[in-house]
Amino acid sequence: MATKAQWKKLYDDLYALYGDLCCPLDHVTPFRLLCSVMLSAQCRDDRVNEITKELFRVAPDPAAMAALEVSEIAEIIKACGLYRNKSENLSKTAKMLLDEFGGEVPRTMDELTRLPGIGRKSANVVLGNAFGIPGFPADTHVIRVLNRIGYVSTPDPVKIEAEVNAGTPPELWTNFSHLIIVHGRRVCHAGNRPECDRCPLTDRCRYFKEH
Known part of the structure; x- marks a missing residue:
C-alpha cells in the first residue's frame, strides 16, 4: 500500500501536468449529470455529449423524462451502447426521483446507489462534480494506472477507492480521479x-x- 507521502507526490506530479480539471460530461444540473453518467457506460464521453443534446432538449428534468415512453427514450439514445437497458434505467430513475426525492437528485452515496444503473463510481462522479461533495470515482483508467504504478494491487474499484481515500485528503479526491483518468487516456493507454x-x-x- 502506498504511503500518504507517495499519494501526495503522485497528485502533485499529475497536477503539474494537467491542473484543475472538470467533468467532461456536459451538464448544467445535477439531474443532467446523473443521466450523462448513466449513459457513459461503454460509451465515449464525446458521444454521450452529442446524444444528450437531443435528450435534454426533450427531457431536461425528471418530470419530462418520466413523461416519455421508454421506447421514446431508446430512440433518442440508440447511438449509445446498451441503449435499451439505459433507456429503462433513465425512465425508472426519473420516476423514482419524483416519487421519493421530490424531483431532486439526492446527495448521499446510499441514496444515489439506490437509483437504477447507479453504482459507487457513478455516484462519486455526481457527488463530486454536481455537489462538491468529495468522492473518488475509480473507473477503468484509474484501475489500470494505479495498478501499473504499483500503488494498488487489485482490480476492485471499491478497494481502490478506499485505499486512495485513506491516503489522501477529501478535498483532493474528485480532481485526483480526473487527473488519473486524463493521464490514462493521454499517456498510460490500455493494452x-x-x-x-x-x-x-x-x-x-x-x-x-x-518492462
Missing part, C-alpha cells in the same frame, strides 16, 4: 501501448521497471 517515454511517473512505476 501494451503506454507511452512511457512521455510519462513523468516512471521513477516510481512498477510497470516501467518490469
Whole structure:
C-alpha cells in the first residue's frame, strides 16, 4: 500500500501536468449529470455529449423524462451502447426521483446507489462534480494506472477507492480521479501501448521497471 507521502507526490506530479480539471460530461444540473453518467457506460464521453443534446432538449428534468415512453427514450439514445437497458434505467430513475426525492437528485452515496444503473463510481462522479461533495470515482483508467504504478494491487474499484481515500485528503479526491483518468487516456493507454517515454511517473512505476 502506498504511503500518504507517495499519494501526495503522485497528485502533485499529475497536477503539474494537467491542473484543475472538470467533468467532461456536459451538464448544467445535477439531474443532467446523473443521466450523462448513466449513459457513459461503454460509451465515449464525446458521444454521450452529442446524444444528450437531443435528450435534454426533450427531457431536461425528471418530470419530462418520466413523461416519455421508454421506447421514446431508446430512440433518442440508440447511438449509445446498451441503449435499451439505459433507456429503462433513465425512465425508472426519473420516476423514482419524483416519487421519493421530490424531483431532486439526492446527495448521499446510499441514496444515489439506490437509483437504477447507479453504482459507487457513478455516484462519486455526481457527488463530486454536481455537489462538491468529495468522492473518488475509480473507473477503468484509474484501475489500470494505479495498478501499473504499483500503488494498488487489485482490480476492485471499491478497494481502490478506499485505499486512495485513506491516503489522501477529501478535498483532493474528485480532481485526483480526473487527473488519473486524463493521464490514462493521454499517456498510460490500455493494452501494451503506454507511452512511457512521455510519462513523468516512471521513477516510481512498477510497470516501467518490469518492462
